[in-house]
Amino acid sequence: MLSVQQLHVKGRRDDLLPSTSLHAARGELLLVCGTAQDQRTALALTLSGRMKPSSGELRWDGRGGARAVRRASALMDSPGVNEPEQHLSVRDLVTEDLALIPRRYRGALLSKPWLKVNRFEDIAGLWTEQLKPGRRTELLTALALANPETDLLVVDSPDRHSADPTDWLPRLERLAYDDGRPLAVVVTVSAFPEDWTGPAAMIGNSVHLSAPQESRILETEDAK
Known part of the structure; x- marks a missing residue:
């Protein structure tokens, strides 16, 4: 389980990440909403152990510190960090990413057979900028x-590629709830999908809430 208490990152002037608390267990998909892209990216980087927080607690399976969470996590498609370069071919992207897998697991992983086994041969010759949002995910x-x-799995702002959550949400739900390999999946978003009733949290809100509760908080704040 990922457990985060009062995670905070100072910026040069304003907080890069206001104090945020949340938790996500294996077999759970958590959506975390924040209106600012830099805050969403800061959260994604911190949750995956790629950025050191200024204060707060970050734990994975009871082990504290960035090292434990970094080893267990994958950061996906973070803008300005590890999003695929637009003028990179899918084949080259696969080659680069497979080379990052720890050597003891890498074996003979090569892009061509990997693309075939995972059924991506149809897009192997495309540039990453040509990928449709669903296929990209x-x-x-x-x-x-x-x-x-x-x-x-920490996914940074998939809704920036498509306002239609069906382009990314079903795939992430299947991964979270896969009986064979259940994952803790945390997804930063600019807004909750209208019909989302699953686990949710707000950047800057230290309370882990359901989506309907978050909506009521936002409505209250808008009314002020």
Whole structure:
């Protein structure tokens, strides 16, 4: 389980990440809403152990510190961090990402057979900028899970590619609730899907709430 208490990152002037608390267990998909992209990215980087928080507590399976969570996590499609370069071919992207897998698991992983086994041969010759949002999500999640140590998937703002949640949400739900390999999946979003009733939290809100509760808070704040 990922457990976060009062996680906070100072910025040069304003807080890069206001104090935020949340938790996500294996077999759970958590949506975390924040209106600012830099805050969503800061949260994604911190939750995956790629950025050191200024204060707060971050724990994975009871172990504290960024090292434990970084080893268990994969950060996916974070803008300005590890999103695929637009003028990179899918084949080259796969080659680069497979090379990042720990050597003891890498074996003979090569892009051509990997693309075939995972049924991405139809897009192998495309540039990453040509990928449709749904296919992009399928490809990047498959690459993230090529590392068998990945138990926590942190996805940064998939809704920036498509306002239609059906382009990314069903795939992430299937991964979270997969009986064979249940994952803790945390997804930062600019807004909750209208019909979302699953686990949810707000950046800057230290209370782990359901989506309907979050909506009531937002409505109250808008009315002020």
